[in-house]
Amino acid sequence: MTTLMFPIGHCLGTYYASATDSHVQQVRLGGEIVGLTDEEFAVWSLAHGLADDRSRWDRxxxxxxxxxxxxxxxxxxxxxxxLLAEVDLDSLADFAARHRLLPLHLGLGNTPEITAVFRSGTTEFPLAGMTRTLYDLWLSGHLSPNLLVACKAHDAELSAVLASLHALLAPSAACLDLATEEQP
Known part of the structure; x- marks a missing residue:
């Protein structure tokens, strides 16, 4: 069995209730805000991947x-x-039906010099590059109730999307969140 590990949720930063209280690291998971200890947050953060590390990101x-x-x-x-999901690559559809992809960077498009790579980041600094199919999914996949529906809408192969997802998670170009209800 081949698996990948993915972080679920959107980092909201450190929260102190008062100047004298201890703190938590906050992560939004669907409509809920969850508090993590610094140690839990370190593991959750590590599950995003590391820049320039193309290793298989698993347990x-x-x-x-x-x-x-x-x-x-x-x-x-x-x-x-x-807050983490361990995904068996032989049964991706269940994971994709329970999660969705949310863009977190600005979309920067491509350049005349390199038309095949679409970028995201800040106006001064591109932080992630992706294919046109992944870029389209990244831009508007959050409008779909889940990743499975989004991949079908963009003719994106689910296994290819998940295989390249850590390249978007590591620089915080995107986050995975819980799926929303499908509208009839």
Whole structure:
């Protein structure tokens, strides 16, 4: 069985209730705001991938990167809280039906010099590049109730989208969130 690990939710930053209180790292998961400890947040953040690391992003890769650090492995706790998803590549449709892709960067389009690569980032600094199909999905996939519907609408192969997703998650060009209800 081949699997990939994906973070679910949108990072909202650190929250202090008052100047003397401890803090949590907030992640929006659907319509709920969830608090994570710094250690849980480190594992959740690591599940996004690392820039320029094209390794298969699975549980083993995350555990390998945590080895030797002071950060405890909280993968199972985050999976139970639906903040991580372990996806079997042989059954992608179930995952895609339960999640959707949300764009987080500005869309920058392509350039006359490199017409095949579409970029996202800030107006001064492109941070992610993608194919036209993935770019179209990234731009408007959030209008679909889930990733499965979005891939069908954009003629995007689900396995190819998931295989390239960490390239969008690592620089925070996108996040995965819970699916919304399909409208009749």
């Amino acid at each position: 083993n890769r995350i555990v390998e990167l945590l080895a030797g650090s002071e950060i405890p492995d909280s993968i199972d706790q985050l999976l139970a809280r639906h």
